[in-house]
Amino acid sequence: MENFQLSHQKPNKVSEYIAYKITQILKFMLNIFYGSKYAKRAVILETIAAVPGMVAGMFNHLKALRRMRDDQGWVRELLDEAENERMHLMIFLDIAKPTWIERTLVLLGQGVFLVVYSFLYLVSSKTAHRVVGYFEEEACKSYSEYLEKIDQGVVENTAAPSIAIDYYQLASNAKLRDVILRIREDEAAHRDRNHEFADSFESGVLPAHQQ
Template identity: 35%
Template sequence: MSYVRLVFDTATLWKFGLINKEKILNRAIFLETIAAMPGMVAAIIQHFRSLRNMTRDRGMLNMFLKEVNNERMHLLTFIRMKEPGTVFCAAVIRAKFGFGRFFLAAYMINPAWCHRFVGYVEEEACHTYTRILREMEDVPRGSELARWKDKDAPKIARGMVYDEMKAVRADEAEHRDFNHAMSGLPDNAINPLYDPGEKMDVMLKKYVEDMMEKEANKHGENCSCLRRCYCFR
């Protein structure tokens, strides 16, 4: 993991010179572009596994897609702040092509290891955004970074740029914990955050309550009396 961090720091010039707006956006855009891939790979494999085995996905698919969409929204926010150039886009495409092939093959072999790896990557992302926030807090008043942090974030986000960075860091921390938790679950486990059976029970209960409510209103009876009559809870 330290080697991956070293390569990424070198590619984004993170360790060279002062941290400024340009470096922050380059690093954030590159990071969020790559970070949106693991969840989609997991979702695709889960989808085809469900079709192949003719079984339910146990609530995993929606969870992976939710993570992917969250990372995508981070990316859309940052590219509203800076339009990537041709060279930068080419570098991102090459990185995605290489990492995508590696992660797809690895996930087909050992999903638990991949989730653990992504958990460590998200931990590094938390360190990155913590460093960005610290730089914004300690920067001299009147500098470019100081003026930028107090600007309004793009309309796709909320608050100022500084607030957006804090929100992104919180999301990355959630993704870190989620992937570490996923690495410890067996293949046939139900999503602990989204149990389809439990959700179905809630939906059925609400349906029965609504039907009884309509029946009570139709006959002019008190709904609570009808519930007691049917011993419904």
């Protein structure tokens, strides 16, 4: 985790500018509703983040069936990404404890994003993966800010939820900061992989599957 770095892949093509603009719009809307409420902001973030991997996994699964050829590990990796993001959501639900109104808004937001992202993936898989790459860049920034607030004492470094301790196999006395570090590391990995997936559509060479 000491090797973590914030990074940004500068858009160079029209499709990449579109992907980046979509990300900025989502970020703007998120800031309007939650701003510096980092835990509740993370609930929204992770609800949306859990969608792309499942959508991409489903479409790649169907494409592999149609073409009757091996998917080279893409489907499993994309579904693992979706599962990882879902676990992030479960962790933050324990931390933020959103009201039923907030849960309703989250479900509505997820429904809209599911439809939009599915359509985008059908139109341009490359752009869809680039969107996720940029989305994860912003997630890394958001969690870095979260860590700064914990270090500054603005956000209390409470005990880690038991679900996070079990999932990440942390020590029993682990703190919130330990959990955020692990989640940020996950997001950085998703960031890099989705940019690699997007690049593969241009090169025609699928990135090697990661275990």
